[in-house]
């Protein structure tokens with residue numbers, strides 16, 4: 001049975017550096033929780049606290065309701081997949097996968113069976129007898145994952161496991177490993193600075209900034225209803241427009257639109273590029289730049305007040321640079337940020 005992982009008021013200081021600041025979050029049994037945020041925000045330190053490589057300065061870590069705050073890593077039964085967690089190069093792929101089972105004195109036949117099953121599952125069965133140093137980055141990453149899963153960990157911890165892979169392989173592995181994590185029913189924490197990767201791989205995402213969690217939610221919630229300016233900026237591309245909310249309407253100065261949520265007053269409105277539709281108003285803007293990206297065209301347009309908008313169009317209908325466009329808003333996709 002997968003375990004629930006709870007961090008309760010976890011704080012970690014390194015001398016004067018406050019790496020993690022009072023983080024409380026629960027990873028539900030079987031869930032993959034992404035920890036995302038910019039470099040240095042405390043993701044890895046949080047993960048290392050769960051693994052047992054760091055002891056929190058304050059707060060507690062629990063697995064399945066049992067406190068493990070001071071338990072050493074080997075007593076926690078965690079599976080680790082780190083970018084820098086190199087495979088043992090004096091062992092074959094199969095021996096790498098069996099290593100943790102050997103340490104746990106599992107009989108040879110069972111070890112071999114479990115390794116075979118996992119290698120098949122990860123589609124690297126034919127690599128079993130290879131020396132890991134002769135494998136590609138993507139193949140090594142799969143071996144690393146098979147090795148971590150072999151011990152049937154209570155909790156699986158992954159730290160930037162896709163770093164260094166090319167874009168195409170990354171996107172394939174994201175889909176494959178994402179659905180594998182779903183099928184395996186293992187509780188997992190997934191650290192990445194790449195918010196798009198977290199959105200593909202994770203059931204929920206915790207957005208970290210400066211040692212604290214700004215928001216925890218499903219990819220959908222975090223994208224469509226960011227809790228604050230930081231999350232709106234970090235997750236995806238967002239247009240943030242100043243407006244006055246009054247009587248259920250948003251007044252942008254040069255245009256007005258229905259207000260979907262929020263109180264009256266001066267507000268910040270988050271509108272994703274795809275929430276603007278070409279034609280029909282109420283916004284008018286001049287296209288300043290246009291980038292053809294294959295599946296879509298990204299454009300930067302200027303509003304009458306000089307503010308820039310990032311827009312996204314189907315290549316068949318994208319306006320040209322210099323063109324004046326009229327833009328409608330999909331009101332369901334407009335989000336008014338709560339007051340800070």
Ligand code: ATP
Pocket residue numbers: 014017018019020037038039040041042043044045046193
């Ligand atoms: P990145 O995406 O760059 O890996 P991160 O979000 O994982 O960043 P952490 O590695 O957790 O961030 O680091 C958080 C803060 O704690 C940083 O300011 C870092 O310099 C500091 N820090 C981390 N480990 C140590 C350490 N062992 N000693 C001193 N400071 C540390």
